[in-house]
Amino acid sequence: MQMACKVIRLDLNYSCDVSHAYQQQRHYVSPWHGESAEHFAKRLLAYLSLYEQHPLFAKEDSNGKLPDLYVQDSQQHFSLWCQLELLPEKRLQRAAHLADQVVLVLDEQETDKAMHWPQPPNQRIFTLNQAQLEEFCLMLKGHMQLSVWREEPLLSVTNGEQMLQLDLTPLIKNPH
Numbered sequence: 001m002q003m004a005c006k007v008i009r010l011d012l013n014y015s016c017d018v019s020h021a022y023q024q025q026r027h028y029v030s031p032w033h034g035e036s037a038e039h040f041a042k043r044l045l046a047y048l049s050l051y052e053q054h055p056l057f058a059k060e061d062s063n064g065k066l067p068d069l070y071v072q073d074s075q076q077h078f079s080l081w082c083q084l085e086l087l088p089e090k091r092l093q094r095a096a097h098l099a100d101q102v103v104l105v106l107d108e109q110e111t112d113k114a115m116h117w118p119q120p121p122n123q124r125i126f127t128l129n130q131a132q133l134e135e136f137c138l139m140l141k142g143h144m145q146l147s148v149w150r151e152e153p154l155l156s157v158t159n160g161e162q163m164l165q166l167d168l169t170p171l172i173k174n175p176h
Helices: 035-050 088-100 108-113 130-135
Strands: 006-017 021-029 067-073 078-083 099-106 123-127 141-152 155-158 165-169
Touching: 006 035, 035 067, 035 099, 035 130, 035 155, 078 088, 088 099, 099 108, 108 123, 130 165
Parallel strands: 006 141, 078 099, 099 123
Antiparallel strands: 006 021, 067 078, 141 155, 155 165
8 A cells, every 4th residue: 555645744752761862853754656655664663763873764765776764974974774675685785885784674574585695794684574564554644643662672652542562672782
């Protein structure tokens, strides 16, 4: 199912006792042209999982030539390259060369396939299962009000009606 909204207004309450991060922010997020609700949900969950690193959304899908979410310094060096699908091996090597940290947000099948490939030392794999994506898709609306709290290693997301918990262990532990 494609996203019907052109712009999503996200009112976000984020809290984490460990880092003392307590923020209320409004974000405007646009689905890419032709982006499915499931892919958009995956992108938004990746953003929330990496929130304290202050990632930016890519403006459009570049098919792995550029990251889907990223953090860059003032010299345009990528400190974080986040991709929402398994890249061809050459693009993955390129991403690992261009960034300090590469995060792949994959489904179970892609994770199984990625485990058979050589993994760069700066790569982490974060797996979202189908049930988690479907549950979060139920929260997608034109105006979303989400409360997110992080208690290592869990991230809890709620809209007041539904709640989703993610285990962030793959993002917290040191890369291989």
